[in-house]
Amino acid sequence: MTPPERAQTQTARRSAQTATLAEIAREAGVSAPTVSKVLNGRADVAPATRNRVEELLRAHGYRRRRAESTRSPLVDLVFHEMESAWALEVIRGVENVARDAGLSVVLSESAGRLTPGRTWADQVAARRPHGVILVLSELDESQRALLTSRSIPFVVMDPAGDPGSDVPSIGATNWQGGLAATRHLVDLGHRRIGAISGPSRMMCSRARIDGYRAALETAGVPVDPALIRNGDFHHESGYRLGLELLRQPDRPTAVFAGNDLQALGLYEAARELGLRVPEDLSVVGFDDLPVARWVGPPLTTVRQPLTEMAEAAARLVLELGRGDEATPAATRVELATSLVVRSSTAAPAGA
Amino acid sequence: MTPPERAQTQTARRSAQTATLAEIAREAGVSAPTVSKVLNGRADVAPATRNRVEELLRAHGYRRRRAESTRSPLVDLVFHEMESAWALEVIRGVENVARDAGLSVVLSESAGRLTPGRTWADQVAARRPHGVILVLSELDESQRALLTSRSIPFVVMDPAGDPGSDVPSIGATNWQGGLAATRHLVDLGHRRIGAISGPSRMMCSRARIDGYRAALETAGVPVDPALIRNGDFHHESGYRLGLELLRQPDRPTAVFAGNDLQALGLYEAARELGLRVPEDLSVVGFDDLPVARWVGPPLTTVRQPLTEMAEAAARLVLELGRGDEATPAATRVELATSLVVRSSTAAPAGA
The missing domain is CATH 3.40.50.2300 (Response regulator)
Incomplete structure (x- = not known):
């Protein structure tokens, strides 16, 4: 998405946040249940219809009313790559918070791509988790729109790039x-x-x-x-x-x-x-x-503090899901790093 | 469960495998939709009713008809503990197979207990995954019965104990x-x-x-x-x-x-x-x-070969889910280990 397009979409969001599902359906020329099917990630909608509906959802900044009962007891955790013991510390932190909240963790890997695939976003929409935590991974504009329209909150942990000021994120100093x-x-x-x-x-x-x-x-x-x-x-x-x-x-x-x-x-x-x-x-x-x-x-x-950062990210995404605002004010938290001195450092020879 | 009880249950299974959902409902004195709710892990069933239904399901060896369409595109992966880089190799293997099959992986940790909690089994029943892979973790008799009655296949990877000859498992030599x-x-x-x-x-x-x-x-x-x-x-x-x-x-x-x-x-x-x-x-x-x-x-x-073992376990559990038999003949596969000689071994001093 180029900058002018982005600005346009944001204007549309501000002006028309209250579009109902019925209005979206009317504008798309489909029935309300069809819009519902798209929102639920059901496969039995023609691709063209689906794209038209997704575009209108995005243009109108549609946000599904949050209905706790329709959510699955899941939290999505997405890694850029699950290469090292690093990932395990993060998984442990998310597991800790999810377990206490009675939720299970769904794990995905964007397999070296910084943005998870389109299929992934559809699967998330279909399974309706309480939230999505992205680790060194980013969402493109259409994926963000897809999650936002379903009122599925997301948080980025330790962003690889610049996640944008309106994306809640947890980092370290x-x-x-x-x-x-x-x-x-x-x-x-x-x-x-x-x-x-x-x-x-x-x-x-x-x-x-x-x-x-x-x-x-x-x-x-x-x-x-x-x-x-x-x-x-x-x-x-x-x-x-x-x-x-x-x-x-x-x-x-x-x-x-x-x-x-x-x-x-x-x-x-x-x-x-x-x-x-x-x-x-x-x-x-x-x-x-x-x-x-x-x-x-x-x-x-x-x-x-990887485990603590992951816990903070998980808590934040669950808070966002409970809150009244689907997309809250920008949130960026940095947890403190600290030097641990062991035996691999000493004065230089001859110093 | 003591050996005589086990024998009795197995006899019951053999003699009455064809009990229908309606028959179970009649015997429990509840409606068929109530039995269905129990099978789907719904929360709105009184605990006493639920226990009675679960017992009858088990005694009759009831097995839900496999309906591909009612399954979630998920595979459950349960660890005894996710302590070391070991776990990461296993996760990677399961992810590889799941991704190719269009499934997502739900991760649980039985937190140091060899048997995952009761809540876990209910959550699995409710989310209806394609299968369950247990790593150094075991199911108790009631959990096995619960999965079997829902036609959710399971495989044990590298069993900590003796998984029983009728539990499909993947190990190493x-x-x-x-x-x-x-x-x-x-x-x-x-x-x-x-x-x-x-x-x-x-x-x-x-x-x-x-x-x-x-x-x-x-x-x-x-x-x-x-x-x-x-x-x-x-x-x-x-x-x-x-x-x-x-x-x-x-x-x-x-x-x-x-x-x-x-x-x-x-x-x-x-x-x-x-x-x-x-x-x-x-x-x-x-x-x-x-x-x-x-x-x-x-x-x-x-x-x-941890990643290959996890891949084999994931493929096996998906095969079991596709098969005609809900509980297949005992399957135990052991993948070969091999010595990798590096620099930490040498002849003893003076040899």
Whole structure:
């Protein structure tokens, strides 16, 4: 959707929020039960009819009256990718809140695409969950419209991009985390401090690296672009970019990794080059997955309260579902990160 | 349920499998729609009535006619506990099969109890999934009866106990895995080989330890009970029991751990005692989680094809749902384990 279109739709919403199901039906030239079928995600409606109805629902900003009794006791949880132990912490948080509320969790993976498929949105409309929690995943405009017209609230956890100011979201203080990690290294006496980031299209990666820069600049340490590498959040990326950084003639004595898995990749690169952690190289991770305590040496890392963030997201989406407003005022909550110092960081040799 | 009761129920099933919903209603003294409400897990039936109907359904071995159209496009996945990265491999496998079949996955955790709660069974009956996959989790007799009467098939993955010969299940060749791991250590020249097992109530742990014994006995190495420790499948257990084993005067030169997390705990115990892996201590794990490749040194382990097992379980439960028989002949499939040799095993010092 281009910007002019978006503006137009928003105007339509403001002017006609009270369109009834019968009015939508009349305008579409179909019966009210047909509109109802579309809203319920039933398969027995011709695609053309369905598209026409969906467009009118969207144009009129139609919102189904909330009827608690017609909802299924389900909450939808959608991952961009369910790759690492990271996902498990999130699932656990959502499970905790759902169980207390007597709800079950439906899990989907958008399989590497940032936006779940069209089929997914139809399935959600058909099963009428209490709400949808998206993890590092986004909805396109038509999916948002589809959920809004069914009064199915949604919350984004730790947005990959910029979720828009009107999307409720739960994040962590990524910038503060990057700042704390890098200050810790500066305080130990490091001056050649490298950084391996996550994907630059993800806001959380950018915020962490910006925190890293801020720590260096406020300490009067020049930022050297040769010491910053962009990768993704996988082990392999930490290994490969770690080798690049550590093979430089004036190699860094410390590296701030984008997450714990990258930090483990960096461990492997250091082993391969005969560098000891922390004697020859200090490493800081991000996330504090269980494995951070288990590796040798135990990893200094920035704790991101993933389970608590997921709990907060689940509570928020259930609150939105109970509220009087189908789409509440913008809500953005950031939970605090904190530095956990273990054994992978030390003063640089000769300091 | 005691054995005589079980026999009685089975007789009743054989003799009266054709009881109709109307006959059940008559015998219970309620209307047919009331029986239908019970079958659909509706809340608006008095508990006493509901129990009476459930008992009759069970006594008559009633099985709902399978009507594809009344099923929700869901598959239920129930974990005993969703503790480790192990769970993620399983979720991924079930997701793969469900996605291809156009189904979504509902996740539950029996929160450390081996049997999911009563509420869970009611929720499953109400949401009518295509099937239920239980992971290291069991159903009690009444839960099995409840699913059977609704024609909701179920499959147990990697049973914790003895699921009964009439429960379809997918496992791995745990005994062969224990054998291969221990033979590898014997072949390297080790004679003092310790073992840390998982919980002895879990058949998979027992099978692994029996494989370990078989390897020692067939190699003419005496089994020393002082070298075998029973724990659970957590990191902490490997650490604590590892310290016990390694502090013995005649300590083992190699240890077969019950799983990868225990092996990482063992790494930590060895580090604490100043023992190097593999120079002073060889370690073999079980599972081959992603982290096994990432730790230092990379872990020699028995690969259990968790994702493939979960895929097999999901395919089996969908097949059962499509089949003509609501409860098919007993099915037990074991997928092969395989030894993956990395860098945590070597010949003992002085060998």
